[in-house]
Amino acid sequence: MTETLSIPQKLEDAIKNNSLVIFVGAGCSMPLGMPSxxxxxxxxxxxxxxxxxxxxxxxxxxxxxxxxxxxxxxxxxxxxxxxxxxxxxxxxxxxxxxxxxxxxxxxKKLPEQSNIHSLLWEISNKIITTNYDKILEKYIPKSISPKIFDNSNAFQSLKSQSDNAEFLYKIHGDYEDPKSIILFESDYKNIYKNENYNADTLATYFKEKTLLFIGFSLTDPFVNDLFMKIKEIYKGYSIKDHFIFTTKDEDFIKYDVIPIKIKNWEDDLLHHLLKLKEIKLDIEKKKAPLIILEKNQEEKQLTKDDINNIVELITKKTQDLVNDPSNKDLIKELTDLRSKLDKLLFGKMDYLQEVEKPFRDSDLQILFETIYSSEKLNKQTLEQIQKIRNNDDKYKWYDRSVIVSAICCSLIHFNKADEQKINLLIDFINDNEEKVWEKAMTSLFLSLNHLGSKWLKFNAIKAKIASLNQNLRIQDACSTIIKVFNTGLNNISMIGEELFDNPYFNESPFNYFFPYHEEKNPAFELVYETYDGDNIENFISFLNKVPIPDQVKYLICGDATTKDNNQKDDQYNEREKKYKSDLNLILNYNSFLFPYSLYVQEIISFYRFYPKYKHEEKLKSQLKLTETPLKDYLLNEKQKYSALGSHFMQEKTWSQAIVNFKKALKIDENDISNLLNLANCYKNKKEKDKEFSLRLKIKDKDPKNENNLAKLFVLYYEFKKDFNISLQIANELLIIDNNQEKYYNYKGMSLNNLGHRKEAAEDLTKSISLKPNDDTYHYNRSIIYYDDAEYQKSIYDVNKAMEITKDSDEFLIHRASNYLALLMYDEALEDIKLAESLSKEKGEIYNVYSNYYRIIGNFEKAFEYIEKAEKVEKQVSFTGTRATIYGSMGDTVNFYKFLEISLNDGGNVNSLYPDVKNKFKDEPEFNALMSKYNQKII
Structure with a gap:
C-alpha cells in the first residue's frame, strides 16, 4: 500500500506562486560521493x-x-x-x-543522471546552495537557463530577488574559483555581516519567499552555526513559513523553520520530491486559458465621449507611475488605457493616404542613406555633415535633425563604436539648437547604452561625455530619458506596423525620420486643401505644439476633413471641433516627458516595424544602467544614484534602491522625486515608521503632492489609526480633485471610524455614483451600515459587491455577520461554509465559526473553533472573540481578562459583535476599561 504524503499547504502555495526557493546542503551531494x-x-x-x-x-x-x-x-x-x-x-x-x-x-565520476537533482529544478527554478561542487549545474533541464553566480556577484544576487528570476546562487562559492570559497570564520563574518549584499539577499528571501532546506542536519555544528547566522540576518522581520526535510527528530523552532520528516536521503526524499513535482504540474494544468476578446469588441464599447475620462486617467496614472515605477499593475493599466486612446483618436485614420514629399535637395536624402548604410564615414560624407551643421541659411533645424537620426541608426545598426559618429552626436548636443540637441541627446543615450563598453577605448570620447555631466540642462534631459524607460513609455507609441503600409514611409527611412515642419513643406501644406474648419490658424498652431509623433501629424494634414458620402454638409463644421477637442485631450499623453518620449518611441518603433530590416532584436539590450558604463561618464553623481535607485526599484531590490536614493538625497535633499521613490521603497520593505517620517517631510516640502498625500492617508488610517488626521488628509485630497471617487471613500471610512456614520454613508454614496462598478465602495458602505446596525442595508450593499466580484470569502464572511446580527442562523452558516470552501485564510473562517456557535449558545464548539483559529495564527481579533465567548457565558472575570489583553494588543472595542456591546456597554467595569485604553463605543 502506497503511503499518502502530507505536504504543508503553505509549501503548496509557494510552488503555485513561484515563490519557492530551494536551499540545498551537503546532504544532497553526499549520495554522489561528495564528502559531508x-x-x-x-x-x-x-x-x-x-x-x-x-x-x-x-x-x-x-x-x-x-x-x-x-x-x-x-x-x-x-x-x-x-x-x-x-x-x-x-x-x-x-x-x-x-x-x-x-x-x-x-x-569526474559523477553519473549521467541524478533524479533528485533534476527534480529540484523541476519543482523550482530558484536554488541556493552552500555546496562548492557543480552537481546542480550538471543536471539543469534544457527547458530553463538559470543565472549561475557565487557570492562575489553583487548585481546577480540582487537581481535574483525579483519574482521571475531563475538562478543558482552558490552562496558559499564554487570550487573552480578557490577565492570564492567560504569556509573559515573570517569568510562567514564577511558574507553575513550587516549591509552586505549577500546578507541582504538572504534576508529578502526569508522575508518575501518560502524556503525549503534540503540536505542539512543540526547534528552538524557547522550547519548549526550557519542557521544561527541566517537567523541573525532576518531578526526582527515578519517571517514567512519555511520548511526543511530531515531524517531525524530535530527541533528547528528556534530557527523559524518547520521540519518535514523523511526516512532517508534516497528513496523517501525522491518520493517527496515527486509529490512536489506533481503539485507543480497540477497547478500548471489548472491555469486558466487566455480569454481572447472578439475583434473590435473594445471599439464597440468605447466612443469619443470616453476620451475625457481616459486622458484624465492617463495623466494621473502616468504621474503615479513616475513616483512608483515598479508598480506592475499601474504599468498594465496604463498600457491598456493608452491602447484604448490610440484606437479612439486614430483608429479610423487612413494610413494609406498619399503624403506629399517635402521639397528638399536630393543630396540630403542621399546623405542620410549614406550615413545610415555606412559602417565608417568617409571624408566627403563628414564634410557634407559639417556643411549642413554650420550653414544656417541653406539648411534648417529639420535638416540637421534628420542627420542626427541617421547617425544614431548607423551606430545601432552596425553595433560598432565609431569615434567620428559619436563625436558628431556630441557636437550636435553642444551646438544647443532647439529640437536638434534634444534629439542628439536621446540618440547618444540610446546608441551608447546599446554599444555597452565598446566606446570606452576612445579616451577623447570618454572625456567629452564626462564633460556633459556638468551641464544641468543635459542632466535634466538624461533624467527624463530614464523616466521614459522606467514608466514604460518607450514601448508605447501611436506608431504601429500599419504606418509602414504607407508607400511614403515604407520607401525610405529618410521619409520616416524627416521632422514635421511648416516651411516649404508640401506634406504640411496639404492641410490648407483638406481643412474646412472655422479657424485654420488656430488649428495649425495647435498641431505644431501637440506631442504626438511627426509621422501622425503628416497624416492628419492630409486628412483634416476627409469627406464621408453619408455625412451631411452641416456636419463638416463639427470636424474642427472634433480635431481640436481630441488633440487638446491628448496633450497630456506624451507632454509629461516631452520631447524625449517621442524621440525614444520613434527610434524603437522604427526598429520594431520598418519592414526592410526588422531590427527589433538590436534594441533588446537597451537601458541596462547597472551593466553599461554610460552612467559613470554621462550622469553626474545625483543623476547616477537616482537612475540606479530607479533601476533597483524596478527589480524590486528595495535595499539597494534605498542605498542609492539616500546617496542622491545627500547631494540634493530637496529632490521630491527621489524622496517619493525612497518612501515607496520603505513602503515595499514594510518599514512603516521610516516611510511615515519621510512622507511627513515630503508633505512639508510639497503640501499638495497628491501621490504623497494618498499614501500618507493610508499610513494614518491603517498604521497610526489616527482617523482625525486621515479625515483631514482626505479633505485635502478632495480640494485637489473632487471628482476622484477613492478620495470620497477615504473620507467616508475616516468618518465611520469617528462615529459619523450618516456623513460617512453619504461620502461612500458619492464614490459609488462616480464609479458604480467598483465592489470596494459597495462593500465599504456595507461596513458602515453594519456598524450602524442597519443590517438589511448592509446586506443589500454586500450583495451588490458580490454581483461585481463573485466568490469573495471576505464578502461572504461579512454577510454572515449581518445574518448573525439578524438571528438568521441558517443563512449565516451557509455563507460561512461557502467562504470556507473558497478561502485559504482558515484562521479567519474558524473565528467566524466560533462567533456563530457562541451566538447560538454552543460554547463548547465556540471554544473549539477559536482554538483552531489561534493555532493557525495569532490575531488580536481572535483574543477578542475568546473574550466574547466568556461574556456570553456570563463569565465576566474571563471576559474582562481577555478583553483587556485584546485592547492592550491594539484591539478596537467597536469590532465586538453587537450583542456583546449591547450587553456590557452600561457596565461600570466595562466603561472603566474603555477609559483606560482611551476607547468608546461608537
Missing part, C-alpha cells in the same frame, strides 16, 4: 598534516582527533588553521586549493 562537512574538514586536516605536520607549530593531528571524537567543533578546528600566527594565510590558501582538487577528482 565533517569529512571535508577531516580530509583538510589530514592533507595539511601530511604537508606541514613536521614543520608547523599547529598540531593538525591533535585538532583532527578532537574533530573525530566531537570534543572540538568544526569551526573551532578551522579557526586553529586560520589563526596560525606564522602561516595562517598560507594554510587557508592551501585549504582552498585542496578543496578544488578533491571536488575535481570526485566530479
Amino acid at each position: 562537512w565533517k569529512n571535508l574538514v577531516e580530509d583538510i586536516l589530514n592533507h595539511l598534516d601530511k604537508k606541514y605536520g613536521l614543520t608547523s607549530d599547529t598540531n593538525f593531528k591533535n585538532i583532527l582527533n578532537g574533530v573525530k571524537n566531537n570534543s572540538k567543533s568544526l569551526l573551532d578546528a578551522l579557526n586553529k588553521i586560520e589563526n596560525d600566527s606564522d602561516n595562517g594565510i598560507i594554510f587557508k590558501i592551501k585549504t582552498q586549493e585542496f578543496i578544488n582538487y578533491q571536488i575535481e577528482e570526485i566530479s
Whole structure:
C-alpha cells in the first residue's frame, strides 16, 4: 500500500506562486560521493598534516582527533588553521586549493543522471546552495537557463530577488574559483555581516519567499552555526513559513523553520520530491486559458465621449507611475488605457493616404542613406555633415535633425563604436539648437547604452561625455530619458506596423525620420486643401505644439476633413471641433516627458516595424544602467544614484534602491522625486515608521503632492489609526480633485471610524455614483451600515459587491455577520461554509465559526473553533472573540481578562459583535476599561 504524503499547504502555495526557493546542503551531494562537512574538514586536516605536520607549530593531528571524537567543533578546528600566527594565510590558501582538487577528482565520476537533482529544478527554478561542487549545474533541464553566480556577484544576487528570476546562487562559492570559497570564520563574518549584499539577499528571501532546506542536519555544528547566522540576518522581520526535510527528530523552532520528516536521503526524499513535482504540474494544468476578446469588441464599447475620462486617467496614472515605477499593475493599466486612446483618436485614420514629399535637395536624402548604410564615414560624407551643421541659411533645424537620426541608426545598426559618429552626436548636443540637441541627446543615450563598453577605448570620447555631466540642462534631459524607460513609455507609441503600409514611409527611412515642419513643406501644406474648419490658424498652431509623433501629424494634414458620402454638409463644421477637442485631450499623453518620449518611441518603433530590416532584436539590450558604463561618464553623481535607485526599484531590490536614493538625497535633499521613490521603497520593505517620517517631510516640502498625500492617508488610517488626521488628509485630497471617487471613500471610512456614520454613508454614496462598478465602495458602505446596525442595508450593499466580484470569502464572511446580527442562523452558516470552501485564510473562517456557535449558545464548539483559529495564527481579533465567548457565558472575570489583553494588543472595542456591546456597554467595569485604553463605543 502506497503511503499518502502530507505536504504543508503553505509549501503548496509557494510552488503555485513561484515563490519557492530551494536551499540545498551537503546532504544532497553526499549520495554522489561528495564528502559531508565533517569529512571535508577531516580530509583538510589530514592533507595539511601530511604537508606541514613536521614543520608547523599547529598540531593538525591533535585538532583532527578532537574533530573525530566531537570534543572540538568544526569551526573551532578551522579557526586553529586560520589563526596560525606564522602561516595562517598560507594554510587557508592551501585549504582552498585542496578543496578544488578533491571536488575535481570526485566530479569526474559523477553519473549521467541524478533524479533528485533534476527534480529540484523541476519543482523550482530558484536554488541556493552552500555546496562548492557543480552537481546542480550538471543536471539543469534544457527547458530553463538559470543565472549561475557565487557570492562575489553583487548585481546577480540582487537581481535574483525579483519574482521571475531563475538562478543558482552558490552562496558559499564554487570550487573552480578557490577565492570564492567560504569556509573559515573570517569568510562567514564577511558574507553575513550587516549591509552586505549577500546578507541582504538572504534576508529578502526569508522575508518575501518560502524556503525549503534540503540536505542539512543540526547534528552538524557547522550547519548549526550557519542557521544561527541566517537567523541573525532576518531578526526582527515578519517571517514567512519555511520548511526543511530531515531524517531525524530535530527541533528547528528556534530557527523559524518547520521540519518535514523523511526516512532517508534516497528513496523517501525522491518520493517527496515527486509529490512536489506533481503539485507543480497540477497547478500548471489548472491555469486558466487566455480569454481572447472578439475583434473590435473594445471599439464597440468605447466612443469619443470616453476620451475625457481616459486622458484624465492617463495623466494621473502616468504621474503615479513616475513616483512608483515598479508598480506592475499601474504599468498594465496604463498600457491598456493608452491602447484604448490610440484606437479612439486614430483608429479610423487612413494610413494609406498619399503624403506629399517635402521639397528638399536630393543630396540630403542621399546623405542620410549614406550615413545610415555606412559602417565608417568617409571624408566627403563628414564634410557634407559639417556643411549642413554650420550653414544656417541653406539648411534648417529639420535638416540637421534628420542627420542626427541617421547617425544614431548607423551606430545601432552596425553595433560598432565609431569615434567620428559619436563625436558628431556630441557636437550636435553642444551646438544647443532647439529640437536638434534634444534629439542628439536621446540618440547618444540610446546608441551608447546599446554599444555597452565598446566606446570606452576612445579616451577623447570618454572625456567629452564626462564633460556633459556638468551641464544641468543635459542632466535634466538624461533624467527624463530614464523616466521614459522606467514608466514604460518607450514601448508605447501611436506608431504601429500599419504606418509602414504607407508607400511614403515604407520607401525610405529618410521619409520616416524627416521632422514635421511648416516651411516649404508640401506634406504640411496639404492641410490648407483638406481643412474646412472655422479657424485654420488656430488649428495649425495647435498641431505644431501637440506631442504626438511627426509621422501622425503628416497624416492628419492630409486628412483634416476627409469627406464621408453619408455625412451631411452641416456636419463638416463639427470636424474642427472634433480635431481640436481630441488633440487638446491628448496633450497630456506624451507632454509629461516631452520631447524625449517621442524621440525614444520613434527610434524603437522604427526598429520594431520598418519592414526592410526588422531590427527589433538590436534594441533588446537597451537601458541596462547597472551593466553599461554610460552612467559613470554621462550622469553626474545625483543623476547616477537616482537612475540606479530607479533601476533597483524596478527589480524590486528595495535595499539597494534605498542605498542609492539616500546617496542622491545627500547631494540634493530637496529632490521630491527621489524622496517619493525612497518612501515607496520603505513602503515595499514594510518599514512603516521610516516611510511615515519621510512622507511627513515630503508633505512639508510639497503640501499638495497628491501621490504623497494618498499614501500618507493610508499610513494614518491603517498604521497610526489616527482617523482625525486621515479625515483631514482626505479633505485635502478632495480640494485637489473632487471628482476622484477613492478620495470620497477615504473620507467616508475616516468618518465611520469617528462615529459619523450618516456623513460617512453619504461620502461612500458619492464614490459609488462616480464609479458604480467598483465592489470596494459597495462593500465599504456595507461596513458602515453594519456598524450602524442597519443590517438589511448592509446586506443589500454586500450583495451588490458580490454581483461585481463573485466568490469573495471576505464578502461572504461579512454577510454572515449581518445574518448573525439578524438571528438568521441558517443563512449565516451557509455563507460561512461557502467562504470556507473558497478561502485559504482558515484562521479567519474558524473565528467566524466560533462567533456563530457562541451566538447560538454552543460554547463548547465556540471554544473549539477559536482554538483552531489561534493555532493557525495569532490575531488580536481572535483574543477578542475568546473574550466574547466568556461574556456570553456570563463569565465576566474571563471576559474582562481577555478583553483587556485584546485592547492592550491594539484591539478596537467597536469590532465586538453587537450583542456583546449591547450587553456590557452600561457596565461600570466595562466603561472603566474603555477609559483606560482611551476607547468608546461608537
